[in-house]
Amino acid sequence: MLQPNLQNFDAAKKTGFFEFISRNIREIITFRHALFNFIGSALSSRYRRSAIGFFWSLLNPLFTMLVMAIVFSSLYKLPFATFSLYLFSGLLPWNLTTSSIMEGSRSLLQAEAYLKKVYIPKTLFPLVTLGIEVVNFLLSLISLFFLAFIFGSKFSLNIIYLPLALFVTCIFLFGLILIVSLTTVFFRDLLHIIQIIMLGMFYLTPILYSKTMLSESVQALVDYNPFYYFINLFHLIIYEGKFPTFASWWPCIILAIGTLSIGVFIFYKKEDDIIYRL
Amino acid sequence: MSAFIKLENISVKFKIYHNSNPSLKEAAINLLTGKKNLNTYREFYALNQINLDIRTGDRLGLIGLNGAGKSTLLKTISGIYRPHQGKLSVGGKITPLMELGAGFDPEQTGKKNILLYGALLGYSQEIMHIKEKEIIEFSELEDFMDLPLKYYSSGMSSRLAFSIATVTDPEILIIDEVFAAGDAHFVEKSSNRIKQMVAKSSMLVMVSHTLSQIEDLCNRVVYLDHGNILMDGNPQEVISLYEKKIEEMNTR
Numbered sequence: 062m063l064q065p066n067l068q069n070f071d072a073a074k075k076t077g078f079f080e081f082i083s084r085n086i087r088e089i090i091t092f093r094h095a096l097f098n099f100i101g102s103a104l105s106s107r108y109r110r111s112a113i114g115f116f117w118s119l120l121n122p123l124f125t126m127l128v129m130a131i132v133f134s135s136l137y138k139l140p141f142a143t144f145s146l147y148l149f150s151g152l153l154p155w156n157l158t159t160s161s162i163m164e165g166s167r168s169l170l171q172a173e174a175y176l177k178k179v180y181i182p183k184t185l186f187p188l189v190t191l192g193i194e195v196v197n198f199l200l201s202l203i204s205l206f207f208l209a210f211i212f213g214s215k216f217s218l219n220i221i222y223l224p225l226a227l228f229v230t231c232i233f234l235f236g237l238i239l240i241v242s243l244t245t246v247f248f249r250d251l252l253h254i255i256q257i258i259m260l261g262m263f264y265l266t267p268i269l270y271s272k273t274m275l276s277e278s279v280q281a282l283v284d285y286n287p288f289y290y291f292i293n294l295f296h297l298i299i300y301e302g303k304f305p306t307f308a309s310w311w312p313c314i315i316l317a318i319g320t321l322s323i324g325v326f327i328f329y330k331k332e333d334d335i336i337y338r339l
Numbered sequence: 340m341s342a343f344i345k346l347e348n349i350s351v352k353f354k355i356y357h358n359s360n361p362s363l364k365e366a367a368i369n370l371l372t373g374k375k376n377l378n379t380y381r382e383f384y385a386l387n388q389i390n391l392d393i394r395t396g397d398r399l400g401l402i403g404l405n406g407a408g409k410s411t412l413l414k415t416i417s418g419i420y421r422p423h424q425g426k427l428s429v430g431g432k433i434t435p436l437m438e439l440g441a442g443f444d445p446e447q448t449g450k451k452n453i454l455l456y457g458a459l460l461g462y463s464q465e466i467m468h469i470k471e472k473e474i475i476e477f478s479e480l481e482d483f484m485d486l487p488l489k490y491y492s493s494g495m496s497s498r499l500a501f502s503i504a505t506v507t508d509p510e511i512l513i514i515d516e517v518f519a520a521g522d523a524h525f526v527e528k529s530s531n532r533i534k535q536m537v538a539k540s541s542m543l544v545m546v547s548h549t550l551s552q553i554e555d556l557c558n559r560v561v562y563l564d565h566g567n568i569l570m571d572g573n574p575q576e577v578i579s580l581y582e583k584k585i586e587e588m589n590t591r
Contacts, residue, residue, distance in 0.1 A: 069426075069427075069428050069429075070421070070422070070426065070427040070428070071425075071426045071427075072421075072422050072423055072424045072425055072426070073424075073426075091461055092458070092461060094454075094457075094458035094462070094463055094464050095455075095458035095459050095461075097458075098454060098455045098458045099455075102444050102446070102447050102451065102455060105446075105447070106444075106446040106447070109446075175442065175459065176419070177414075177419065178419075178435075178442070179417070179419070179435055179442070179459055179460065180417050180418040180419055180435075181459065247361060248361055248362055248363040248366065249360055249361065249362060250362035250363050250364055251363055254363060254364075333421040336419060336420060336421075337353060337354065337420075
């Protein structure tokens with residue numbers, strides 16, 4: 062059993078911020094097998110629970126999205142194939158976002174049994190959540206491509222930039238998960254509050270509609286929604302088949318770095334208190 | 340290699356919150372109405388300025404009543420609790436033998452759980468694959484390895500947990516009240532294994548309420564009471580003091 066950094070601990074000396082970061086990275090590498098095992102077993106129990114298992118888990122969101130696509134394409138009088146591709150390319154990253162945040166807020170609470178029995182780096186559990194949700198996203202992406210193929214949609218070569226958009230989104234989400242997982246330990250009702258906020262954010266993010274459909278004043282409101290910028294990247298790459306211009310990237314990059322820094326910083330400040338409050 | 344654990348003035352403080360379920364809603368209301376008592380709590384020291392020097396060859400047993408701080412001391416050494424005060428230095432790898440079965444996932448098969456449990460203890464997949472056969476053999480659960488753990492009886496899963504936790508040679512062995520459950524045959528087999536492990540380890544720190552076990556395995560005993568060390572010395576003396584105290588309490 063490796064107990065990094067515990068070789069010498071002195072309560073009078075506070076660890077430096079960068080020392081904290083490098084220690085966490087080292088520990089995550091040491092415990093990488095635990096990380097993969099947690100992700101693997103969460104995924105396998107999620108997909109095994111039903112008779113057709115894995116296939117069902119793809120069918121379920123696909124079916125919901127299909128119904129949405131039918132209703133809204135007729136409402137907007139848009140061709141079904143075009144609108145459904147738009148809808149899916151926004152809804153998939155949105156699902157990744159909300160489930161990361163919702164599951165993320167529980168991640169430390171659910172790890173209580175482990176955290177109280179053996180020494181594991183606490184940042185591992187937010188990372189487990191992100192890992193699970195990213196794998197889910199990638200799996201549902203397969204069903205998106207499958208659907209697009211049936212509808213005869215064409216993808217441009219710019220789809221190769223998708224991993225880049227996903228990477229930036231993951232940095233942002235990891236920062237958010239760090240923040241909500243830690244805050245929920247101290248304020249247990251945050252779970253419900255987040256649920257309400259995310260529901261509101263869903264309607265404030267152009268997913269069921271496009272931004273240009275809104276009046277100018279509401280468009281300005283959307284500009285204040287951080288999630289909009291990330292969903293936009295996916296719209297541009299998958300739906301429009303473009304490489305997003307720098308103007309579309311930079312808000313995401315700044316938000317990602319900012320959120321991650323805040324998340325890491327509050328973990329640095331509060332990490333040692335978690336165990337006493339679980 | 341010589342192992343050591345040195346605690347200098349170690350204090351661990353627990354806060355007992357009067358409101359054990361803090362909510363953001365309440366915090367916001369308190370802030371708006373100008374109430375100051377956001378989170379009132381009572382503090383107590385689970386460990387109070389503990390000085391302890393454990394060296395290679397020490398087989399240290401911790402005794403004391405419930406709430407004396409025995410488990411807190413083990414968890415502090417293992418790095419689970421960060422002390423609020425004092426210095427802690429640990430030289431050597433720690434292998435904890437904590438409450439058995441804590442790291443198990445009931446939905447997964449026995450085989451998968453071996454890997455999971457090993458990973459929680461910080462072992463690599465490669466090591467676990469090498470040790471897998473030995474673990475299965477020792478647990479005598481060959482026929483159940485492909486079955487999800489939820490179908491195991493409690494005796495069977497603690498047998499598996501024990502077999503995993505004890506498969507490596509520890510440097511610093513930490514035991515918290517763990518002794519294998521199971522049938523008489525397995526209990527006998529596992530107590531032999533513990534003795535082997537202890538013999539191979541360079542240091543043992545254990546908590547137990549079974550005094551005969553302490554007498555059996557330890558060459559040094561620390562008697563803890565309300566986070567303080569009451570006595571530190573050879574097993575017979577400390578245990579007899581402890582027994583006397585308990586008798587006093589019972590006759591009162």
